[in-house]
Amino acid sequence: MKFSDLMLVRRSVRLYSDRAVSREDLLAVLEAARVAPSACNNQPTKLFVITERDELDELAAAYPRDWFRSAPVVIVVCADHQKSWHRADGKDHADIDAAIVTDHMTLAAAARGLGTCWICAFDADRVRHQLALPDHLEPVVLLPLGHPEEPLSIAAHQSPRKSLDNLVQWGAKGNS
Numbered sequence: 326m327k328f329s330d331l332m333l334v335r336r337s338v339r340l341y342s343d344r345a346v347s348r349e350d351l352l353a354v355l356e357a358a359r360v361a362p363s364a365c366n367n368q369p370t371k372l373f374v375i376t377e378r379d380e381l382d383e384l385a386a387a388y389p390r391d392w393f394r395s396a397p398v399v400i401v402v403c404a405d406h407q408k409s410w411h412r413a414d415g416k417d418h419a420d421i422d423a424a425i426v427t428d429h430m431t432l433a434a435a436a437r438g439l440g441t442c443w444i445c446a447f448d449a450d451r452v453r454h455q456l457a458l459p460d461h462l463e464p465v466v467l468l469p470l471g472h473p474e475e476p477l478s479i480a481a482h483q484s485p486r487k488s489l490d491n492l493v494q495w496g497a498k499g500n501s
Contacts, residue, residue, distance in 0.1 A: 331436055333479045338440025341395040341471035350437050351398065354470065357433030358402075363422040364410035370419075370426045373401040373456055380455075387451035388444055388467055396469030401452060402427050407461040423465040430468060440473035 326334070351374070358372060375381055376398050384401070385394050393399075404419035411417050431441045444467040452464040 326436060330479065331432060334477045335431055335435035336440075336477065336484070337442040338469075338471075338473040338477075339390075339392040339442055340474040341392075341397065341440060341469065342474050343395075343397070344472040346398050346439065346471055350434075350439060351470070353437060354400075354430050354433045354439070357429040358426045361422075361426045361429040363425065364418040367408050367410050367422070369405040369407075369409035370423050371403045371405055371462055372426075373403065375399045375401065383455055384452065384467070386448075387455070388447040393444070393467075393469060395474075396471045398470040400430065400468040400470060401456065401464055402430075402466040402468060403456075403458065403462045404465050405462055419463070420465055427466045427468060430470075434470055435477055438472070438477060439470055440477060441468050441470050443468065 355372065355374070358370070363369060375384055381394070381396070381399060384399055402423050404423040406417060406419050409417050409419035409422065427443060431443070434441045445465070447464075447467050449464050452458075452467070453462075456464070458464065
């Protein structure tokens with residue numbers, strides 16, 4: 326699949342079949358995370374792969390949506406603030422690096438016919454407690470992963486997007 330098609334096939338999946346994710350597919354998605362770029366190559370992320378039903382149910386308390394419980398795998402993407410690069414003004418890039426890792430995983434999953442959905446609106450304290458995270462690890466994204474109930478396709482990607490004219494400014498002063 327061409328990359329331009331892959332970007333259109335990837336979408337937020339909110340209902341998963343009961344089909345298990347193969348170890349091969351899961352490792353391919355995790356490999357995409359491993360090779361993702363990060364500021365100064367510090368790689369300040371830690372991934373928790375949750376596959377056991379009791380742990381998934383406990384995690385669902387942090388994001389109580391019925392569809393979320395249908396995912397056979399959830400990857401908790403954490404930012405490691407002890408390992409992240411900080412810009413001269415103090416900006417911590419751990420969250421940016423975690424987002425890059427997550428995006429790589431979503432695309433790798435879509436390339437294998439798997440669905441994902443970025444979740445950032447969850448109870449971070451619950452997740453922190455469940456995973457017994459030290460203070461320097463921040464849960465940033467819950468990423469459910471599984472076979473979508475409805476197959477991925479370009480036709481299913483109907484979300485309206487801004488035009489390039491609304492998104493892009495050419496030059497500092499907006500010159501054409």
